[in-house]
Amino acid sequence: MSHLQLGVTAVSKGLIDLRSDTVTQPTEAMRAAMAAAPVGDDVFGDDPTVNALQERVAKLFGKEAALIAASGTQTNLLALLSHCQRGEEYLVGQEYHTYRYEAGGAAVLGGIVPQPFEIESDGTLNLAQVEKRIKPDDPHFPITRLLALENTHTGKVIPQEYVLRARRLVDKHGLKLHLDGARVFNAVVATGLSAQELCRPFDSVSICFSKGLGTPIGSVLVGSKKLIARAHRWRKMVGGGMRQAGIIAAAMDHALDHHIDRLADDHANARDLWEGLHDLPGIRLEPQHTNMVYVNFESADTAKRVSDGLRSQGILTSSAQRMRLVTHLNISPADVERTITAFSAALKR
Ligand SMILES: *Cc1c(COP(=O)(O)O)cnc(C)c1O
Numbered sequence: 001m002s003h004l005q006l007g008v009t010a011v012s013k014g015l016i017d018l019r020s021d022t023v024t025q026p027t028e029a030m031r032a033a034m035a036a037a038p039v040g041d042d043v044f045g046d047d048p049t050v051n052a053l054q055e056r057v058a059k060l061f062g063k064e065a066a067l068i069a070a071s072g073t074q075t076n077l078l079a080l081l082s083h084c085q086r087g088e089e090y091l092v093g094q095e096y097h098t099y100r101y102e103a104g105g106a107a108v109l110g111g112i113v114p115q116p117f118e119i120e121s122d123g124t125l126n127l128a129q130v131e132k133r134i135k136p137d138d139p140h141f142p143i144t145r146l147l148a149l150e151n152t153h154t155g156k157v158i159p160q161e162y163v164l165r166a167r168r169l170v171d172k173h174g175l176k177l178h179l180d181g182a183r184v185f186n187a188v189v190a191t192g193l194s195a196q197e198l199c200r201p202f203d204s205v206s207i208c209f210s211k212g213l214g215t216p217i218g219s220v221l222v223g224s225k226k227l228i229a230r231a232h233r234w235r236k237m238v239g240g241g242m243r244q245a246g247i248i249a250a251a252m253d254h255a256l257d258h259h260i261d262r263l264a265d266d267h268a269n270a271r272d273l274w275e276g277l278h279d280l281p282g283i284r285l286e287p288q289h290t291n292m293v294y295v296n297f298e299s300a301d302t303a304k305r306v307s308d309g310l311r312s313q314g315i316l317t318s319s320a321q322r323m324r325l326v327t328h329l330n331i332s333p334a335d336v337e338r339t340i341t342a343f344s345a346a347l348k349r
Helices: 028-036 048-060 072-083 105-110 127-133 160-173 184-191 195-199 225-237 246-258 263-277 300-312 333-348
Strands: 065-069 088-093 113-117 143-150 176-181 204-208 219-223 283-285 292-297 322-326
Touching (some): 028 246, 048 065, 065 225, 065 246, 072 176, 072 219, 072 225, 113 127, 127 160, 143 160, 160 176, 160 195, 184 195, 184 263, 219 225, 263 292, 263 333, 300 322
Parallel strands (some): 088 143, 143 176
Antiparallel strands (some): 204 219
16 A cells, blocks of 8 residues: 555664554564574475474364465465356455455456455354355356355454354355455454464465564464365465465564564554544544454544644654554554654644
């Protein structure tokens, strides 16, 4: 997103960067773990750090196998390509990443047809409407193959009871169920449910390590051995085979050890930010969930003015009329306090 681009890294300039949880700097300890990692050629299957990480993540999610990839877009793409053939269809939310934010990769590269649905206010899909769109076996129609969900969605943890209903629906119709779990660890920490418990109903899950977990690169796809074998071939085909990828896997392993429980701090910081902002005049806050706060401005001009005002104080945000503020590894309680003060001043100006 071009309006988010900045030629310098925020942390190195002492800035408070609330644009996303992807802007984090790897910690010194993470860099040390990366530097010390034993590595090999992962295209040959030789990288011990990658192999161990894949095994660890598969076990953590209660799945047979796991595959490391460069990004969440790539793990989602591999999942869609591995579940669906050309001329087959996946059911998805209009604003879900796997439909809206991945440049149509499944359609472009896989000939896979998306069937999008409006998303309910709690981040779920209306399963009655979804069921109505499942196509009967008829040569006129694409073959419905997959339902793709997202957790968290805009910071919201989707109810597990709903996930179980979605599972019953796909079972009834012989479909598969994929989770875009880019921020699934935020859901783990928010609910107290284990990754395994949250993800048991899914045939595949895509997990990002470069969001709240704070690694520079890296996502993992988990699923059955058969599915991951297919994903492995697709990964090679789309140029995603990496060589000494243990450097990345070591960061991911470190994040599993040190950066999961601390997501609770991000959630508390987001809560404090929400509480500090919600009485300010001229803005409307949406309920806060996990590490995200959404601020709605009366006009696009006000949003731009406030964003510029914040920037002049070293605080980076989007300038959208519906502004998303995201807490992460490099946002402290003091940063939250400074942001609330600066926000109030920028609104008055
Ligand atoms: C960030 C994100 C992804 C993957 O994005 P990459 O930048 O490709 O790693 C997928 N889904 C959601 C919901 C995301 O926020």
